[in-house]
Structures are given as C-alpha cells and as structure tokens.
Amino acid sequence: MTHTPDPHAAAPEGARPTIAPVVDILADLEWRGMLALTTDRETLARDLSAGVVTLYCGFDPTADSLHVGNLVPLFALRRFQLGGHRPIALAGGATGFIGDPGGRTTERQLMDADTIARRVTRLRAQMQRFLDFSDGPTGALLVDNLEWTAPLTVIDFLRDVGKHFPVNQMLARDSVSARLEGGGLSFTEFSYQLLQSLDFLELHRRFGCTLQVGATDQWGNITAGLDYLRRVDQAAGHALTFPLLTDAQGQKLGKSTGGGSMWIDAEMTSPYALYQFALNVDDRDVGTYLRLLTFVGKAEVEALDAETTERPQARAAQRRLAEELVALIHTPDEVRRVQAASAALFGSGSLADLDVHSLAAALAEAPSVTVPDAGGCPTVVDLLAEGLGLSKSDARRAVREGGAYLNNAKVASDSAVPEEQDWLHGRYLVLRRGKRTVMVVQRSAS
C-alpha cells in the first residue's frame, strides 16, 4: 500500500478545498441527492452507526484517465471515510478485460492487455489522490481485481463461482435483459456479473467488506454479489447506489458542451479548461454539481443556491464550484493561476495595459504558437489554424464570420497579417476565436 502525502496539505489558507465534516453519512448522501437505492435502509443505518464499515466501489480502466463523472462514486468513498468508515477503491484490472454490459446497447470492444495494464496504473495513481491512505481503522485501501482473478482456472471458476449463479436470475438483471431486447450480448459480457460478485466475496473475506456502492446501473451486479456472499459464506452485506444524472442539456455529468469529457489528467484537460468548464455550468445544474463534486457543507451549498436564484449574474455558485474542483483535482496554486488567467483574458482591462508578467502568466494556460523573430509573420488564419488545431477552412470561416479577434479586436479580413504594433510588449499576440477560445502567439525576445 502506497502512502501519498495530501496534495493539499501545504497549501496556504483560503485556497484549499473545503472539506466539510460528515456526521451521518446516509443523511449527508441524502441531502446531496446521492441516494438512489439501498438494501434494507434500517439495517444499513444501524450498521453504519455501530462502527467502522468497510465498503468498496469498482472502477474499470475504460480510459487513460478518470473523468469528472467518475468523481461522484470516488468522492462518495471519501464521504464514507469522513463519516468514519473504511473505503476500498478497486481498479478493474480483470473486469476491464471483460466489459460491463450495463448502461450500453452494444458489445464492448475488447482492450488488449498492455492497454489495460497501463490504464490500471494510471487509475490507481489518480484514485490515490482523493482518499486518505493513512494507517488506522478508516485508512483507505487500493486493490486490483486482477490479483485474485488471473490465477483462477476455468474449471475452478465454473465449479466455485458459476455454480452459485442461477442463469434465470442472471437473465433477469436489467443490464442483461436490456441487451437481450436489443442486439443481444456475448457470453463474455454476460459473465461480467460473476466477476464483480467474486470481487465482493474476495473483499469480504480479506477485509470484511460488507457494502458495495456504485452508480445505480450497478444495482444488478451488486445484488448479484450479495446473493453470492449469502450462498457461499452465509454473510449479509449491503448495496447502495447513486442516481445516474444528466445535466440540463441531457449530457452525462462532466461532459463539456462540446461533448468531450472533463478529464482529471492535467495533460488531457488543462486546469484552465476545467476551471472554465465549471464557471460555465448551467444555473440549473450548478447546485447538483456542488453537491456531488465538492465537499462543501449543506448550509453553504444552500446559501449558494439562493445566490444563484437571486443574483444569477454574479455566478457565485459557479465560481465556488470552479475553485473547489481545480483545488481538489489539481492544486490550490493552480486555482490562483487559472483565476489570474481568466481575469486577464475575460476582464475589462485592455490587454495592452497589462504588464508583461501578468500577461505571460495569464497566457501560460493557453495554446501557444511560436513564430520566428525575423521574416514575415503568418496570416491570422494560419496562426489560428495551427494554434487551435483547426483546418484552414475552419479558421478562414471563423474570420469571415466575424468570430476571430486579435488582441480583443475583431479581425476584418481573412488575409490579415499581424502588424508590428500588434505585438504586446514586442513578444505576444493574443488571438481569440469566439468568446472563450484563446491562444497566444509568441516570438523570441529581441
């Protein structure tokens, strides 16, 4: 087990993410709107108040990074931890090979072993950042189900696991029946629930894990595990699921308006992009996001809700969400950097008035293109295309539609070339497409 220092520990006061204490975990999840289904609520509540409960949630390596939507279950583990319980984050090194049939209509593409191994490594590193791995009864654990699944032989699997699963019940699971009504599914994906059940049993035996949490499309897989636990070990466990949420646009949580995911990995989604994403969250969704994706307490979230209703233009809730998210996912230092960048690029002051250090800092996050000092500068169209990864046609179109700006001034012609006086401090050009896509052109200092 690896112990990582809390990335927020060294941060100066004020910039650190808010971590409100959790007294009653079920009540906390409830007001956050995170409770979809549970097995017997009263027994669960009693167990949770009687002492430390060990619980787990699985994460399959479906991408090279977690995305913002994955934070809902991951943060739920943390909430349980704050409430005095012990979370286990499980990386699906084995289940990633099989593919969960739930929540989709078609067969998954199988991943090769190298891809899975790489992704599991990255997944583990990311999950470590959000839980407290210090020693003690509530210290988090990180496991990979490949550890106990890989050594299993086919015969053992069929005798020891498969024997306990009635096919008629497996067929009845929503995740399976939905697929049967659609295009069907392979035996491979049909078997997924067995592997997930095996995980639950294994974690129960190793760590006394008695609760599995997950998005509500996991309900069938989780309860399959509970049946298995009962049949094999005569043990009782619990299931708790979170609602599947979509935003006001019908998008999955954490998708930008462009449809792309907001990744946790700074290389895949820059802190600036994440900050801007949060700042632009729809008024109707911001309360939900604050509840699910931050640890801000009830009183404060409700105050921010009221702010949103009364003074939407201030976007206090969005600002808070943006700060919290960047602080949690990245660092408090990043919060200050992206705030400075946002203020400079969207602020009212003229770019030309900005001192060179502020300008350089503001532009650090933006895509950048460097041109040689001597010789002619490329056209604005070429610079936009290169810096923003557009086709020439797209870049030309942007200019023709009046959606391209050089130092906040509209570019009039698609043959425009920056002039000498356009270079801010002799070194920078700020190009913008539309309202929010900013890039910088630099040339070496003379």
Place this chain on the structure above:
RNA sequence: GGCGGGUUGCCCGAGUGGUCAAUGGGAGCGGACUGUAAAUCCGCCGGCUUAGCCUACGAAGGUUCAAACCCUUCACCCGCCA
C-alpha cells in the same frame, strides 16, 4: 447452411445513373442579445494553393461520356427459415 433486408458526412436519416459535397433533424461552431449562462433569432457546418480544384456515400473491381445510385466479389450488421 438457405432466403431476404441493410452498411451515406460527428450522430440519426433522405437520396436509387447526370441539376449531389449530397434534403431534413440533432450535435457543434460563429454572430446578435446577455451573465464567459439559458432561451430566442441569424449565419456556418469535408479539405485545399477557395470565383476553382481535390477527396468522399462499408471495401475492391467492373459497366458508362457520366455511378452514392447499375453489375461482380468480399467484409460486417439485422430479420426469417434450417
């Protein structure tokens, strides 16, 4: 294994020899309005050396002056029968 239906741009989906870079809807992008929001309206939405040219309608061949559209083979998907 047999018979039938299908495979069109980011997605859905029209088109069944020239007038097709391809109707329509959704998504996306830009503009106006605003609060870097929503709604609404307008424009755009394959690429390029942009009044033109190139590449595209599952893949490869063929017929034709001309093919997304006709023919052949292959691949995949969906029904029905065995």
